[in-house]
Amino acid sequence: MTGNGDDPFLAAVKPLVDAMGGEMLPPGEAGPDDVVLSWEGADVVAVRLPQLAESLDHILAAMERKQGKPLAELDRKAKQQVVRTLEARGAFLVRHGVETVAGALGVSRFTVYNYINYANEQRARARGSEAEPL
Structure with a gap:
């Protein structure tokens, strides 16, 4: 405008x-x-407001700017953090979201699913240790 x-x-x-x-x-x-x-x-x-698919592209571009380099050049730990952030923002609810993120990270869809599963396991462990009485 x-x-x-x-x-x-x-x-x-x-x-x-x-x-x-x-x-x-x-x-x-x-x-x-x-x-x-x-x-x-x-x-x-x-x-x-942008369409959901456009939002994902916009979020990925913003994350790339924040990192200061292409997401595909990040190390594994940084890529896992990107996937955790994107999952929290609902990126994988968008049709072809996993494929889009995998392409941006330079990894396979299988790897993105592994990162998601790893993050879920970490959260479950953290909740389990908080729930155990001392």
């Missing part, structure tokens, strides 16, 4: 919209699935 570059409300919500991979539009251009944000009784901006 162009114009209103000095509007403090738009400036405040822009980082969030960018982080989600959304698009800011004038309220009059909002579609039925867009979210219209109002401030002090007036519609200020419409936010078009």
